[in-house]
Amino acid sequence: GACGLGGPGGGGGPPAPPPAPPDALPLGAVRPECRGLSRAAVRLDAPTVAELLEAALAENDLVTAWEEVIAPTLHAVGRKWATAGERYVEVEHLLSWQISAALHRIRPLPEPPRSPPVLLACVPGEQHSLPIEALTAALGQRGVPARMFGAALPAEALHDAVRRTGPRGVVLWAQSRTTADPALARSLAGIEWGLRGARTRPALLLAGPGWGTDVRGPRTERLYGLRSGLAVIEALARPRAGTGEAGAEPAAYGS
Structure with missing residues (x-):
C-alpha cells in the first residue's frame, strides 16, 4: 500500500515503536x-x-x-x-x-520517429523541479517523447520552445501561488501552428500546488499526482486508432 504520512491504525497490531530521537524525521507509518x-x-x-x-x-x-x-x-x-x-x-x-x-540516471526508451514531444518546465522564478523531473523520467521509461527544461524557464524561451517543437502538450509546474502565472498559461494555450484551416494548439497541463484547482481555458487541464499525470499524458500522446493524430482532449481527463 501507499507509504502513508499519518500514524498507524488501531487494533491489535505490533507494539508501538520506541520514541524517536530528537533529530529523527516525523515519518509516521511508512515502509x-x-x-x-x-x-x-x-x-x-x-x-x-x-x-x-x-x-x-x-x-x-x-x-x-x-x-x-x-x-x-x-x-x-x-x-x-x-x-x-x-x-x-x-x-x-x-x-x-x-x-x-x-x-x-534512468535511461529512456528510444522515441518513436516523428512523434511530437511533451514539453515540461517550471514557470519563471520557480526553482522546485523534482516532481517534473520524476515525471520526465517516467515518461522516458514509457517511450513518450519528452523535452525537459528544468527550473525557472523564462517565458519567452518557453514560447519559443513550443513554436519550435509543435508539442502534443506542455506541462507547466508551479510549486507556489507566488510563482504560478495564469497569464503565461493563457498565452501558451493560445499558441498555434500548422496550415491555415488545420491549425494545432498544445494541450496545457498545469501541475503543482501553486495552480490551485480552478483551472479554465481552451485545452487546459490540471494534473494531480505522478501516477494520474502519467495516465493523462500517455492518453494525449497515444495516436487515435486509424489516424496519426493525438488522443483525447485534455478536458476528457480526470485525475
Missing part, C-alpha cells in the same frame, strides 16, 4: 526504506542516500518508488524544516540533489 533513507539524509551520508535510492528504483517501478519511498521522505524533511527554526535545510538540499541524480 522501512523511508526510515533508512531519512536516517542517511539526516547524517548527510550521501553515498548511503545514493545507494538506497538506487535500490528503491531497482526494486520498484519509478511511480511506486516515488509515491512510497521518495516523496514521503521529502515531505518529512520539509515538515521538520518548517518546525525546526530553519534547521534541516542542508538535509533537504542533499536529499533533493541525490534524488535528482538518481532520476537522471
Whole structure:
C-alpha cells in the first residue's frame, strides 16, 4: 500500500515503536526504506542516500518508488524544516540533489520517429523541479517523447520552445501561488501552428500546488499526482486508432 504520512491504525497490531530521537524525521507509518533513507539524509551520508535510492528504483517501478519511498521522505524533511527554526535545510538540499541524480540516471526508451514531444518546465522564478523531473523520467521509461527544461524557464524561451517543437502538450509546474502565472498559461494555450484551416494548439497541463484547482481555458487541464499525470499524458500522446493524430482532449481527463 501507499507509504502513508499519518500514524498507524488501531487494533491489535505490533507494539508501538520506541520514541524517536530528537533529530529523527516525523515519518509516521511508512515502509522501512523511508526510515533508512531519512536516517542517511539526516547524517548527510550521501553515498548511503545514493545507494538506497538506487535500490528503491531497482526494486520498484519509478511511480511506486516515488509515491512510497521518495516523496514521503521529502515531505518529512520539509515538515521538520518548517518546525525546526530553519534547521534541516542542508538535509533537504542533499536529499533533493541525490534524488535528482538518481532520476537522471534512468535511461529512456528510444522515441518513436516523428512523434511530437511533451514539453515540461517550471514557470519563471520557480526553482522546485523534482516532481517534473520524476515525471520526465517516467515518461522516458514509457517511450513518450519528452523535452525537459528544468527550473525557472523564462517565458519567452518557453514560447519559443513550443513554436519550435509543435508539442502534443506542455506541462507547466508551479510549486507556489507566488510563482504560478495564469497569464503565461493563457498565452501558451493560445499558441498555434500548422496550415491555415488545420491549425494545432498544445494541450496545457498545469501541475503543482501553486495552480490551485480552478483551472479554465481552451485545452487546459490540471494534473494531480505522478501516477494520474502519467495516465493523462500517455492518453494525449497515444495516436487515435486509424489516424496519426493525438488522443483525447485534455478536458476528457480526470485525475
